Amino acid sequence: MPPYNAPPDVLAGRVILVTGAGAGIGRAAAMAFADHGATVVLLGNRRAALERVYDDIEARGRPRPAILELDLAKAAPDKHLGAARVIEQEFGRLDGLLHNAAVLGALAPVELYDPAVWNAVLTVNLTAPFLLTRACLPLLKRAADASVVFTTADVGRRGRAYWGAYGAACFALEGLAQILADELAANTRVRVNTLDPGPVRTDFRAQAYPGEDPRAHPAPEEIMSTYLYLMGPDSRGISGQAFTAGRDRESN
Secondary structure (H helix, E strand, O other), X not given: OOOOOOOOOOOOOOEEEEEOXXXXXXXXXXXXXXXXXXXXXXXXXXXXXXXXXXXXXXXXXXXXXXXXXXXXXXXXXXXXXXXXXXXXXXXXXXXXXXXXXXXXXXXXXXXXXXXXHHHHHXXXXXXXXXXXXXXXHHHHXXXXXXXXXXXXXXXXXXXXXXXXXXXXXXXXXXXXXXXXXXXXXXXXXXXXXXXXXXXXXXXXXXXHOOOOOHHHOOOHHHHHHHHHHHHOHHHOOOOOEEEEOOOOOEEO
């Protein structure tokens, strides 16, 4: 797609849930959505970090956000359903869901991969997005045009040695997004896509590539145009696609 310049009010009136909203790309996305008119629900497991984002949004005079504290590594299905009920009670609607929370786990050969680490990574990176999407779908279906975006990575589109559970989870999210997009295409206005942010200057990237110079990569705030496009009405009707921030759409 060509470079996207989001209108200032492109998300006005929308309620958007962002997981992993306390730092990095999640924080940048929450700020960008709020700056463009959305009421943002900040989800994470570190309340102090979420409160800092909350305060930053309020200080800019944007719509007042909300905080949902949820530990995706431990939350049972009923906790995800409870989060959806809180959103329904507070706002009565949900127009967007950005799955951004993730853990890296180990970078190791499959032969040596610790099963406990494997399960922990899949819980946060795959099972939690499934559970939260499942819980929120009734709300999303009520919206005039709702968007679900799963954050993935290039290692989930072409396998690469040593990426283990993280890479496998990203592959699975690509498949889950396609399944959901196909299921929701006929009788709903919910679109589902994946987004690879590419190399970005975050703590997560530094953990995966400790030898890199972080200055070689853009800050999270610099890649937000694709996020705004996918969450706003200009991407209405586009579903089941794989996007890379700043690049053309890639068909799965």
